[in-house]
Amino acid sequence: MFKVTPWEVEGKIDYEKLIKQFGVRKIDEKLEKKIEKIAGKNYMLERKIFFTHRDLDKIVNDYENRKEIYLYTGRGPSGGTHLGHLLPWFFTKYLQDGFKSKLLFQITDDEKFLFKENLSFEDIGKYTKENMLDIIALGFDPKKTRIIIDTKNIKELYPLAIKIAKKITFSTVKAVFGFNNETNIGRIFFTSMQAAPAFLLSEEKNKKIRCLIPCGIDQDPHFRIARDVAEKLDYPKPALVHCKFLPSLQGEGKMSASQKDNTIYTSDSPEEVKRKIMNAFTGGRATIKEQREKGGEPEKCPVFAYYYFFFEKDNKKLEAIRRECKSGKRICGECKAELIERINSFLKEHQKKREKAKDKVKEFLEQ
C-alpha cells in the first residue's frame, strides 16, 4: 500500500501503478532525444528520475516552432529545504538554460498556513525567506526568473485565481483531494492559487503561452484540475514533467520534512549529516561476513539511492558502485563514509552560495 497526494507521500511507491492511477505518460526515447538536442544530456532524464509527463512533446514542438513557452515550479515553505526539493529545481535550471525561457517560481505560503495545523504565519514567513535563498543559490537567471509569494503577490494572482475557482466544483476537489465537510474552506479554494501561475503569462501578455511545470509527481493532481480548467478559460493546457522521490534515509517513502532525522537539510552541519547517514537503513547484510559472501542489495538501499539520484552523476562510476556492492567488495561503512564526504562538500559550496544569495533576493522579487 502506498499513497501519493500533494500533502502526503507514504509507503513504498509502485511507480508503474502510479502512472496508471494518475494517467500520465512515460518519457519515451524519442522525446528524451529531442529534449537532449535542445538542452543537452541530463542524468535525471537518462536515469528516469524525471520519468513521466503530460504534453511535454507540445512544449518541444512550440520551442522548435519558435513559439514562446515558459517554466513554472514552486515550493510550499513549511520548513527548511531538503535535498529532495533540490532535484526538481536543478532540473528546472537545466531546462531554463536549455530552452532559454522565463521561469515563474511560486511560494505557496498560503497553502502551508491552511494545511499545517501547527505552523504560525510568522514561522512560514521565516521559511519563505530561508527557502528563497536555496532557490536563488541554484543559479537561476535573475533576468528570466520571477519569484511569486502568494500572500505578497496576491494582487496579480487573485483576479486569475477567482476565474479558475469559478470553473472548479466542490465535488471535483472532494474527488481529487479527498476533502470532506470538515475541511476548512481555504483548502478547498487553494488549488486555484496553485493553478494561477500556469496561466499568468498568457493573461498578462494577452496571448496563448504554454507553460511547462517540472515537479515531483505528488503535485500532479493540482495540475490535472488546472488542465481541465484551461480548456474552459481558453488558455493552453499546462504541460508537466514529473520526477520520482529521493527516498527517506529509512528506505520507504520520500525524503520528507516531517521526519527530521531521515532527511538531509541544506542547512545541516557536517556533524548532522554524518549522524544521519550513519544511522541510515541500508541494503547491507546482518554481518560483514555475510555481506562479503552474498553481497549487498543496492536496489533496496537509500544510501545507494543517494548516489543514484544526486551524488554520482557519472554512469560508469555509478555502475562500479553497484557492482562492488553486489559482489560484497563494498561494505556499508565505507560506502556511507564516502557519501558523507560528498554530501558535505556539496553542502559547503551550497551554503556559501546561499549566503551570497542574500544580496540578490530583490532582483528575483521585482520583475
Ligand code: TYM
Ligand atoms: P513542496 O514544497 O512540498 O516541494 C517542492 C518541490 O519538491 C518536490 N519534492 C521532491 N522531489 C523529489 N524528492 C523528494 N523527496 C521531494 N519532496 C518534495 C515536490 O514535488 C515539489 O516539486 N504545493 C507545492 C508548491 C508549488 C509547486 C508549484 C510545486 C506551488 N506551485 C508548481 C511544483 C510546481 C509544494 O508544497 O511543494
